[in-house]
Amino acid sequence: MITVQEKKRIQTEFQDKMDYDELLNCMRCGFCLPSCPTYIESGYDEAHSPRGRIALMKAVVDGDIEPDEDVKRSLDMCLGCRACEPVCPSGVNYGHLLEQARDIIYQNHQLTASTKAIRNIAFKGLFPNQSRMRTMTGLLGFYQRSGLQKAARRTGLMKFLPENLRTMEQVLPEVPSLKQLKNRPDHLPSLVPQKKKVAFFSGCLMDSMFMATNDATMKLLQYAGCEIVIPDSQACCGALHGHSGEKQQAKELAKRNIAAFETSGADYIITNAGGCGAFLTDYDHLLKDDPEWAPRAAAFAVKIKDISSVLSELEFDKLPLELPEQIITYQDSCHLKNVQKTFLEPRQLLQSIAGAQYKEMKDADRCCGSAGIYNIVESEMSMQILDYKMEQVQDTMAKTIVTANPGCLLQMKLGIEREGLADNMRVVHIVDLLLEAYEYARQPVGS
Structure with a gap:
């Protein structure tokens, strides 16, 4: 429950910090409504639409309503997918407004002890520290390989977890050992005549739980003609912090990354996770009020490029690529499409x-x-959205679902498990599929 004193502090900070001109940009035209999953899945509830949320933010600033639990609930229910932005005729930067509003609320609202502890562990203890991420992933790998996972499933211990977490445990990728996680490159040469020098943003989850996909990314870049620099001082992109009301920590991580990459001499900074890439391109906005870091953030942001963009630029699609006969379909990463405009x-x-x-x-x-x-x-709403997505997947008759973001990959694997389709359908990251196609095309005839 938000107390009276908390409401006063939140309202004051809304008035001081929210971009009022941006709030006024919303014309309430409703073009955003058909693009908003929570508006559709909530039964067309305006409070769960982009224009509804903007109206609530403006009403708090104007003093027409209090920043109560209903306002907080509306903002929490938002996916932050930013699908409303490309269709907005006024060009409202909804994502920036959402992040600012959430930050104000979460920094001025007393959380329960358990919630605060979980957020501190995740946002302060785990994600900013790559060595801890690797240790956690190494422990997960031990759990998978030691027989503990099989024992937990066989004895029924998993039944004590909520259903969505039980299913999520089933779809986690097989992760590398701690030794493999610590043996990471910092420079790789091109394997063909060099066309570009690039720096690779390896990320936190991507370079631990999804290390194989990072390795595939670097191989593709080498095959496409790239020399690769991988700064070892880089950190988590800060997206989870920025989206979850921890904006100051996001700024600190942004500064670490800018400093890590600005001496790389690279033509581009390559990402392979749509969510990370979008947040990295927003560093110029995140640090716009910092005189020292604003120009450095702007120079950093313009170099961000998704792996699919650089592969297209370097005409990777002109190389021999082949797979066994199958139908494939593609699930867009929201932030890759809506923020990075990579479609x-x-x-x-x-x-x-x-x-x-x-x-x-x-x-x-x-x-x-x-x-x-x-x-x-927000498991209930998430599963409603996933159920609709899986209906569309099945209509394609695809054997392979391709994604460009780790969260999407796990979510689609979750959908496959929920629908009982694991025996005849798979989901892969686009770089893993492209590497598979590149290497398959080069197999000796008859092998």
Whole structure:
């Protein structure tokens, strides 16, 4: 419950910090409504639409309403997918408003002891510290390989977890050993005549739980003609912090990353996770009020490029790519499409694979319901959104679902498990599929 004193502090900070001109940009036209998953899945509740949330923010600033639990609930229910932004005729930067509002509320609202402890462990203790991320992932790998996982499932211990967490445990990737996690490169040469020098943003989860996908990314870059620099002083991108009301910590992580990459001499900074890439491109906004860091953030942001974009630029789709006959479809990463504006490149790469028939999914760009930790903290709405997504997947008759973000990948694996389709459907990151196609095309005939 938000106390009277907390409401006063929140309202004062809304008036002091919210971008009122941006709030006024919303014309209440409703163009955003058909693009908003929570508006649709809530039964067309205006409080769960972009224009409804903006109206609530403005009403708090104007003093027309108090920042009560209903306001907080509306903002918490938002996926932050930013699908409303490309369709907005006024160009409202909704994502920036949402992050600012959440930050004000969470920094001025006393959380329960358990919630505060969990947030401190995740946002301060775990994600900013790559060595701890690797240790945690190494422990997960031990759990998977030691027989503990099989024992936990066989004895029924998993039944004590909520259903969504039980299923999530089943879809976690097989992770590398702690020794493998610590043996990471900092520089790789091009394997063909060099075309570009790039720096690789390896991320926190991507370079631990999804290390194999990072390795595939670097191989593709080498095959495409890139020399690669991987700064070892880089940190978590800060997206989870920025989206969850921990903006100051996001700024600290941004500064660490800018400093890590600005001496790399790279043409581009490459990402392979849509959510990370989008937040990295927003560093210029995040640090716009800091005279020292604003120009450095702007120089950093313009170099961010998704792996599919650089592969398209370097004409990777002109190389021999082949797979066994199958139907493939693509699930957009919300932030890759809506923030980084990368939409056509992944599709062009997938359509260039011989043997694979590409079928576009209906509403491929509608959020899958993952949204960082949304599928854990807002499980019911997340599963509603996922159920709709899986209906569209099945209509394509695809054997392979391709994604460009780790959260989307796990969410779609969760959907496959929920629908009982694990025996005839898979989900893969686009770089893993492209590497598979590159290497398959080079197999000796008859092998």
